[in-house]
Amino acid sequence: MNYNKLLLGLLFFCVLHLKCNAQSLEFLKADTTDSNKTYPRQIFGQTKIHFGGHFSTGVDGLEEVENNYFSALELRVGWKGYGRKKWHQLFGYPTYGFGLYQATFFPEANILGNPSALYGFFNGPFKTYNKWSLNYDLGAGLAYDFFGYDPKNNPDQTAIGSDFNFYLTVSVEGNFKISRRLDGSAGLLFTHFSNGRTRTPNKGVNLYGANIGVKYYFNPYIPKKGGVYIPKDKDPREKNIHYDLPEFHPFWEYYTFVSGGVSTSPYNIEDQNKYYGTATWAVDVARNYSRKGKYGIGVDLFYDGSLVEEYQSQYPNGVPNSKLFYPGIHVSHELMIHRFTVVTQVGVPLMNVEGRGGWYARVGGRYDVTKNIFAHLALKTPGGFIADFIEWGVGFRMYGKRNGI
Template identity: 75%
Template sequence: MNFKHIVLALQFVLLSIVINAQTVDFLKADTTDTNKTYPRYMFAQTKFHFGGHFSTGVDGLEEIENNYFSAMELRVGWKGYGRKRWQKLMGYPSYGFGLYQATFFPEANILGSPSAVYGFFNAPFKRYNKWSLNYDLGVGLAYDFFGYDPKENPEQTAIGSDFNVYFTVSVEGEFKLSRRLDLTTGFLFTHFSNGRTRTPNKGVNLYGLNAGLKYNFNAYIPKQGGQRLAKTQDPRPKYIDYNLPEFKPYWEYYMFAAGGWSTSPYDIEDRELYYGVATLAFDVARHYSHKGKFGIGVDVFRDGSLVEEYQNKPEYSNGVPESRLWYPGIHVSHELLIHRFTLVTQVGVPLIHVEGRGGWYGRVGGRYDITRKVFAHLALKTPGGFIADFVEWGVGFRMYGKKKV
C-alpha cells in the first residue's frame, strides 16, 4: 500500500489490584515438553484451487468475474499431536506457513493476479480411522494487485491498494493414500481487502474447490541435534492424551485502546486524504469452557471520516464540531481461545444516531496474549453491512474474577 501517514496506535498503562483467579496457565505457557525430547512431525503440502468470482458490481470487471480463476499453494507445517496440552483441546491441529499464487483470466487484466504469504491453522471436525473432516483457516498479506489509480488504472474501482489482507477458509476431507502421502479435497472461500486503509475497497471474493497432496516427513528430536527417528517408523504421530484441569466457569474484565486510519468512503481520487480513528472499549466476559467465552461491552469510537457525512449540512457551514466525530456503542461477543491467540467476533449497535453508518456494527479480529494480563489487539470494524469501516491496532489489559472454591 502507498501509505503516506504513519498513525501510532494508542497505548495506555493501567494499575490494578491483583485478583485471585482460576488459572489458565496451561493454555498460556505449556510446560509439557520443556526438555524438548518429544519428536516434531513436519509435512509439506501443495494445493490447487479452481473456481469463480463473486461479483463486485464494478463496471469493467465483468470479463474477469465471468471467467474462472486458478491458484496454487505451497505449505510447510507442523502437527500438533499433544506436545502441548492445548493441542488436545483443539482436536490435535496442524499449523504453519504458506505461499499462494492465483491467476485471474484473462491474464492481461486490470485487477492483477494476486500472490500471498500467510499462516494457516487446520483442525478436524471429526477424525476417523483413515480420513478426517477438517476446517482450514489462512490469514496473510497479499500482493501483485493492480490497485485503483485515477490516472494509471481508472476503470478498476473494486480495490484501491496493491497490497491487501488475504483470508481463506475451507472445509475439506483428508485421506491417507500411503505411508507418507495424504490427499486433501474440499470447498473454499477466499477474500481480499485492505480494511479501508485505501479506497475504493469493495474487496475481491472467490469461491471454488481445492485438492492437494501432503507429504509426511520423518520425525526428528530437536534436543538430540535434530536427530531423525527410524525410517521404519510411521511418519504420522500417535496422539498424546491428557486429563485436562477441571473447568469452572469464571468472569473476566478487560479494556483496550486502539488507533488507526481510514480513507474517504466517497472520494477515491484524492490519494492524500486520510482520517484518524480511535476506539476505547470496556468488556465483561464469562468463560464457559477452556476454549471460549461470551461477553458484553461498551465502545467509544472516534471516526475522523464522519466529517464527510456532516460537512454539507447547513447547520455545519462553519465547520463540523469534534463532538460529531465521536459516538458510543454497546456490543455482544464470542471469543474462541487457541493457546495465546483469540478469535473475536462481535455485533453491536450505536447508542446514538450516526450519519451514514447504519443501525449496527461488527468487529472481527484477533488478539495475542503478550502476558497473562496484557494483550495485543487487531480487528476490523464494519458499519451496518459488511463493507470495512476501519482497522483497529491496539493494546489491552485484563483482570479475572475470583476463583470459586
C-alpha cells in the same frame, strides 16, 4: 447520558470485582499449553490447487475477469499438533503453519492483477474417523501483486484501491490417508481480499471454488544436546497423545483496550492522499465457559475522523468534534487457540450516526503477550459488513475469582 462516565463506571465495577491470585496463570490456559520438549516436532509439507470463480463486485470494466475462472497454487510448511502441547487435544489434534499463495485471474493480462499472499493457517477437524476426517481450514495474511485503482494509470479498476491487501480464506474439506507419509484432501473454499478502507475504493475481491491437495510427512526430529537433530527410525506419523485434563471451572474476565488507525474517504476515491484518524476505547466483561471459549458484553467509544464527510452539508462552517465521537454497546464471542484469540462481536451505536447504519460488527484477533497484556488487531464494520476501519491496539486484562476454588 454521559457515555464517558458509563465507560469509567464499567471499568470501576470490573476492578472492584477482581481477585488476581496465583491461579491467574492457570486462567491463561497454562494447564493447556504445557510443552514436553522431549517429544519431537511433526513437520509436513503440503501443496494445494484451487479452481473456481468470482463473486461480482458490480464494477463496470471487470466483467472480463469476473465472468472468467481463476486458478491458484498453495505451498505450505506446517506442524501436526499430535499432543506435544496439551492444547492440541482441545482442538482435535490440528495442523498449523505458514504458506505461500499464488492466484491467476483469466485473462492473465487484466486490470485487477494476479495476487500472491504470505499467510498463516490453522486446520482442525469437525469429526475424525478411522482413515479420514471432515475439517475446517482457516488462513489469513498479506496479499500483494494487485493492480490497485489509480485515477491516472488504472481508472477503470474501481473495486480495490491498493496493491497490498489482507488475505482471508476459509474452506471445508475432507482429509484422508493415502500411505504412511501421504495424506490427500479435497474441499470447498471462499477467499476474500480487502484493505480495511486504508485505501478506497474497497469493494473487495471475493472468490469461491474447490481445492485438492496432498500432504507429505517428514521424519520427526528430536532435539539433542548441541542443537543437532537426529531422525528417529520409526513410522513418520507420531501417535496422538491423550491427557486427562483437570475439571474446568468457569470464571470471569475483565479487560480494556485502546486502538488507533486510519481510514480514507468513502466517497472521494480520486484523492488518495487524504486520510482520517480513527480510535477506539472499549471495556469488556467476559465469562470463560470452557478452555476454548468465552462470551461477554462491552461498551465502545469510537472516534472516526471521516464522519466530517457525513456531516459537512449540515455544518458548512465546520463539523464540531463531538460529531466525530460515538458510543456503542456490543456482545461478543471469543475462540481461544493457545495464545491467539479469534474475536467476533456485534453491537449497536447508542446514538444515531450519519452514514453508519443501525449496528456494527468487529472481527479480528488478539495475541497474549503476557498473562495480562494482549495485542489487538480487528476490522470494525458498520451495518452491512462494509469495512469502516482497522483497529491496531493494545489491551490489559485481569481475572475474577474462579468458581469452586
